[in-house]
Amino acid sequence: MSERANDRGSLPLRESIPAQYKWKLELMYEHDALWEEDFKKVRALLPQAAELKGTLGHSPAALLRVLQLRDEIEMLVEKLYAYAKMRRDEDNTREKYQELADRARGLAAEAAAALSFIVPEILAVEAEVMDSFMQSSELALYRHHLRDLTRLKDHVLSSKEEELLSLAGEVLQGPANFFNMLSNADLTFPTIRDANGQEVALTHGRYLSFLQSQNRRVRRDAFNGMFSTYNNFRNTFAAALGTEVKKNLFLSRVRRYPSVLAYSLDRDNIPTSVYHNVIDTVNRNLTPLHRYVALKKRALQLEKVHFYDLYPSLTGTPDRRYTYEEAAALVLEALQPLGEEYCSTVKEALSGGWIDVFENKGKTPGGYSYGTYTSPPYILLNFTGTLDDVFTLAHELGHSMHSHYSRGTQPFVYANYTIFSAEVASTTNETLLVEHLLKTSPPEQKAAIINRYLEGIRATFYRQTLFAEFELSMHNLAEKGEALTADKLSACWLELNRRYYGPDFAADDLLGIEWARIPHFYYNFYVYKYVTGFAAGTYLGKALLAGSAGARRRYLEFLKKGSAGYTLDILKEAGVDMESPAPLEETVALFDRLVGKLEQAL
Helix, strand or coil: CCCCCCCCCCCHHHHHHHHHCCCCCCCCCCCHHHHHHHHHHHHHHHHHHHHCCCCCCCCCHHHHHHHHHHHHHHHHHHHHHHHHHHHHCCCCHHHHHHHHHHHHHHHHHHHHHHHCCCHHHHHHHHHHHHHHHHHCCHHHHHHHHCCCCCCHHHCCCCHHHHHHHHHHHHHHHHHHHHHHHHHHHHHHCCEEECCCEEEEEEEEEHHHHHHCCCCCHHHHHHHHHHHHHHHCCCHHHHHHHHHHHHHHHHHHCCCCCCCCCHHHHHHCCCCCCHHHHHHHHHHHHHHHHHHHHHHHHHHHHCCCEEHCCCCCCCCCCCCCCCCHHHHHHHHHCCHHHCCHHHHHHHHHHHHCCCCCCEEEEEEEECCEEEECCCCCCCEEEECCCCHHHHHHHHHHHHHHHHHHHHHHHHCHHHHCCCHHHHHHHHHHHHHHHHHHHHHHHHHHHHHHHHHHHHHHHHHHHHHHHHHHHHHHHHEEEEEEECCCCCHHHHHHHHHHHHHCCCCCCCCCCHHHHHHHHHHHHCCCCHHHHHHHHHHHHHHHHHHHCCCCCCCHHHHHHHHEEEHCCHHHHHHHHCCCCCCHHHHHHHHHHHHHHHHHHHHHHH
């Protein structure tokens, strides 16, 4: 089976998908009755946690007892929710698993409330006492965890103040909720004519495909329709975003940080210099992006490249179609530099029930890697046979192999890794895949592969850095007491786009409103992690391909570390220093090299 639909174009029912293309969630729970047993077990454990309240500072043994109980509860809650969610994602029309997922979420909230006393009690213990606790053999496993908690002690408020902030949590989500409802529910976009002249409703889901059209009129109409609609509500979106920034400013000051940036990065123990290094290094290396825009101008025969001209393929070559078996074999070949042990586990993933491959009626769209400490790191796909689907398989296998190694090596408390490092393994796999494709594909396909990868770098590396610089500018203005008006935000956005895309780019006035449709600006300094993850993955991928001494060993050790240390330290041990410009410059060099190859091909 290689197509997502039958001959009539309708999606198959879940039951008609062959078993070898479905994940085996019975490896988590053989049947739903076992899920119910674990649900009852958690309910029975929660009162035990309440009984331990007030005892954490008594002795290392007392602290150990509550930490182990917390881990047991959280491990079970994680498993309950993951199973219910993935069963629901198989077919969202099945009410049974909608109900189980809702029950699991409710139980998770109960557990969080029952365990909420732990961190405040740990931070209330005198520093000298806690230091002596951490030196005890009983708490050796939790030493890094406790140090990380106590590191934030100066920014934790009194228990009453923390309770008040917690009670305000739903209110503080107001700006993001307001944006989501306005952007995703209330806005109505116009219809446009597609390439065949048919009237088609413009939607969020169709917008990108319209921008990728070879018909410039379609691209321009989609751009104008989307951005004109947002522009009609420019002051409302500015109010929402301005309130989000003020919320972040409030929280940073309440928690006694010198800036919102410092507040946002401190949870992962990332210095602000890393963020500035991203912006500064990319700004020193915009020439390759300008070169790429100039190539688009020539290839598309334009006087100027507008925003809606950035997305179409420059090659015009139809993508090759792949069966799932072809894609799996191709990815496995590309990952050979990671060694026999890694690749044997990938084989297990591809054939051992880790992956849910094809789309079926009611299945959740997109792709992800998910699972629990005690389960396989499952992958959801909606494979249709495109080159993008092949890259998605490699990408999600990177996440799953990261989880496989970290969960297999670390105790539960350190088994998860930070968002900062999450994209490293997936990008490393994509780097290995693209280099393998460039070596093995026929000449007529190489240009399309290069074009696809260049767009990935432009969208993930350069564009997300532009987002990060805009986000920093917004917060800097707020910290100076300036109002974030729609005109001010749009002027900043246009200036950044002109600078990033260079002299062959035409920044239409309407482009100035694009900030209004970016949900990531409600995630509080999140987007830069896409850039650092991409750069680190590219850097490590090159080292693996070069066969650098110890590169494979260091990389596998990185995958095994989870969060047993601080992210920057773990990455340094793997051979990449994200406080240095070097990894970012490596991505720039790769981009420039690929632009040169595409220039020759066109």
